[in-house]
Amino acid sequence: MRNTYLGFALLLMAGPVLAELRPLAEDELQEISGQAGMSISASLNFAANPAQTRCPGGCGTRVAIQPANSSGFIVLDNIQGTFSFEGLSFDIVTIDSGYDGDGAAFNSSAMRLGLTDASFSNARFTLAGSNSAASGGAGFQQTDLLTYRVNGDVRMNGNLYLFAAP
Template sequence: MNSLSRRFLSAVLLLAAAGAHAELRNLDDGEMSDVSGQDGVSLSVNFNVAPVAGDTRCTDGCGARLAIQPLNSTGFIVLDNIKGTFSFDGMSLDMVTINSGFNGDGALFNREAMKIGLTNASATNLQFTLGGANQGKVAASGLQQNNLLTYQATGAIKLTGNVYIFSNP
């Protein structure tokens, strides 16, 4: 592209950008009541968890580790050696008030929860180990972990439905 073409293209893009100017301003309550839309966030994510022998604690390489310490507990629930390809197309995040349903438990709960909606989620060649451990970090000395079950699926798994995350009362 010669110099004249570049200048012309730059001028056209500059004019187009100037025409695309939009005003950002605060809206009062009356104006907000006229606005309709949908709240929440929709995400599309695709990631692959693959072991690299030099970066893990396992000789042949192992997958990711997720350690969760429940409230008022000294131990950890562990998802260990997580491997596979995960795809979340159209995953939604939303805050909802649960005050009914759930076989009557919703009325007793009567609080907000984060709702993760899975509309088209999948995992391919999934593997993980569920266990319990005395500490969250593998690198710390004195780790004691009891593996309860190892799950492996060759092929694709489709996931749909909702996951609710509840806050501490």
Template structure:
């Protein structure tokens, strides 16, 4: 009697012997598939008492410098559990919909699909800053803080539109 591993390897032998062949442009254009990326993430971000810019310590900080701007968009004091299952990232051409504005836009947009996103005991502050990290001359203007003491469940699509 053969072992299950030997049987499995015997089935794979013809596949292992197959070689890769380049496709002509016409053959490649006939291939149909799904583009994009699918992700699953489960993050637990705790307050760090060593970060003293917040009373009692701070959570994580993410800074984004748009283009050649002098300032930064800041997601600050990020805390809690963030779980994303089946997050998809894709590029979609928008040329219709959006109450008629899609036809005027007629460009590509980044589409982030949320199949199941959950935030538990979460907090995040949206701010503007003159520096990426606190230091001499640092100023930050907090615009809003979102906090939940329970769970929030999200699903749907987020579109990010570029500007000329």
């Protein structure tokens, strides 16, 4: 009973908290500093689909990318395993120094994707070239270039920079 009175007394003493949402003028914005970007965490499990019979035991996920001015596709096929990360950050950075002097010559913005505590377990995928984004069907052709498989865990950290094409 004593805790109830204490809680009620603290609630009365706290007073109202008010926040105002309003547009800021340009000079007010100039005085504000902060950090841009966002962070995401996820765990993704890519399992084989037994209905996809072109792979023994079923096929995993397929990702197809068609480069500009190309009729073919670069494919990551039969992706299986668990991929997880505790932090994936997206940020726009200006590269104007470093990289053995190349940063000063570049002197432009790039998108930085950062991985924190990323790992994949019991993973596999096949890098291939294909004439179709979807697998199977009449006339489907695919040339497997590389198959990667790991039984166990792989841990990764680091940044990937994406630059705009001129």
